[in-house]
Structure formats: C-alpha cells, structure tokens
Amino acid sequence: MIQPNELKLNLPVKLSNGVMSTTTKVWEVLMASKNGDLGTVKKMFAECPELIYAQYNYTPPIHFAVREGHLELVRFLLAQGAHTPGYKTYPFQDTLQIIAQDRGYTEIVALLNDFAADSSLHKFKGDNGQIFYKRSELEQEFERSVDEEDLEKTANLLKQHPEFAKDETYFWGEGILTFAAKENNRSMIDLLMSYGAKVPDILKWAQFYYLEHDDGAAYILEKGMNPNTMSWHHVTVLHDMAQKGNLTKAELLLKYGADLNPVDEEYQSTPLGMAARWGHIEMVKYLLQQGADPNKAGAAWATPLAWAKKKSFADIEERLIDAGAK
Secondary structure, three states: OOOOHHHOOOOEEEOHHHOEEEHHHHHHHHHHHHHOOHHHHHHHHHHOHHHHHOOEOOEOHHHHHHHOOOHHHHHHHHHOOOOOOOOOOOOOOOOHHHHHHHHOOHHHHHHHHHHHHOHHHOOOOOOOOEEOOOOOHHHHHHHHHHHOOOHHHHHHHHHHOHHHHHOOOHHHHOOOOHHHHHOOOHHHHHHHHHOOOOOOOEOOOHHHHOOOOHHHHHHHHHOOOOOOOEOOOOOEHHHHHHHHOOHHHHHHHHHOOOOOOOOOOOOOOOHHHHHHHOOOHHHHHHHHHOOOOOOOOOOHHHOHHHHHHHOOOHHHHHHHHHOOOO
16 A cells, blocks of 8 residues: 555544544554554544544545455444445445455455444444645645636746645645646646646546546646556556556557556456456457456456456456466
C-alpha cells in the first residue's frame, strides 16, 4: 500500500460524528488494519473511537482487515460497529463478502453476514474523511482560477507564485492539472506545465479525470503523464481500463509504455486477470496478443484462469488455456 502525499502531511481530517483527527492518524489505523495489528487498532480506538471507521478515499479499516484475512481484527471491528453492511469497495463496487469469498475466508464471510443481519450492531454509517488543506487565500484563489478555466488570472498568479504549480495536493491530492485534463483544456495544461506542474504518479481518480476522454488522454500522456500511474492500492490505469474493457485506452497506455503485467493489491491480479474477472473477452484477447503473461498473479486464487473459472466465463477460460494458462 502506498502512502499518499496528503496522508503524510498531518492535515486536519473530519471523521464520523464531526470528530476531528489528522491524516497521519488515519494512515496509521489503515496500515495497522492491513497488517493485522490488533493491539494498535485497540489503542487507537481507546484514544478516539471514530478512528476505527476512519476513511480515506471511501475506504475504512475493515476493508483492509477483510482483504488481508485478519479474522480477529475483523471480529473486533464488527463488535464495535465499525462497518456499514451496504459498503462497497471503491472503485470496483464489490461487497466485503465478495472480497472474502474470492480469497476463501469463509469465517470472515460468516461474520460479515451475521453483522449485516443484526441492525442493533450498526454504529457507523456513510462516508467521512474530509481533509482540510490549510491553504492561504491566494492559494485558494489560484485553485479556483484553474477550476473556472480563467487562463489570464491563472497566468498572473503563477507569475507572482510559480511554486503553486508544483504543489500536488491541489484538487483533493489529484494535482492542479486535474480539471484542465478532464476538460481537455490544452491552453491551461500547457500554461501549468510551463511552470512545472505534472500529473502525480499516485492518484485516486485518474481514470475519471486524466483519462476520461480519448483525445484528452492522448494529449496528457504525450505531455508526460506516467502511463503506469496507479492508485494507493497499486491499481494502475491499465488495470482500470482492463477492468472496464476499454480497448482504446488500453492501446493508448501500452503505446506510451505502460507495464503489461503489473500486479495490484486489491485483487492480486494483472490487467489480464482483471479482464478475465470481469468477463471482457475482447480485452483478454488483446492483452494476450500483446504478450500478457497468462499465469502471472499475486496469489493462486487470482490468476486469470482462476478468475475465469470462478466467474464461469467459459469462453475466456478456453482462450486462456489455449494461451498456456495453467
């Protein structure tokens, strides 16, 4: 798991019930949950009960406890009500039961189902995690001018404060180029980049902003966006395009040098594994044609062939076997 910039900066963050904490505390509880460190989670709960439901990018501690198979930690978090039965992972929209089933964590599945059935246990709900960035009035004015596509005002502010362009925490940590890229505003992109702005390598929403439009995606990649840009879960933008079955953008990313076989943390899968899991036969064919490894994965349950069998995609299973999948 990669620590995002904003979780390194000890910024104020609002948790459930309006309780304030810091981004470094949120990172600590998320990492403790990933590592199965029950002692640390209990200690943080005693200091601030809302931390056990603290979220970053819509993701609470129990997500990691389930994903990594930490049974006793899951049991503790559920006992404190630190889960919402309607929770789905971002951006893939799987329930925690599915995440646990995929990995063979049957006891955890049973705990989650029992919790969902007893509403008296549910003590937290909804999203939290609003981060306060401590910006000066001038910095806020700069961010606003970019958002409003006011090229002249942005240029004047940058002449006074060229350092603003290099701050990667603008627009919720997605970078000052976020909306210029989303709107394919090439004049704004060029202006910001002339002062040193770049697309951050670690992003939460790259597919929805930087790669939303085909021509805009091509432009920002041509201007230097890393084709291996990834989320804090090591999900690359090629993973995202494979999961969606978007051949045009997959081709574009590979053209600009994207790694064909990276393994993410959420599904322990390559882009080929993502395509197989979500049933995108044309994407499977394309990635295999490009030389994707039909057997690579981070775990035995996450190979492309394992996904095809688990999800009953017989045509993909056949194609993978023909390509040498075992």
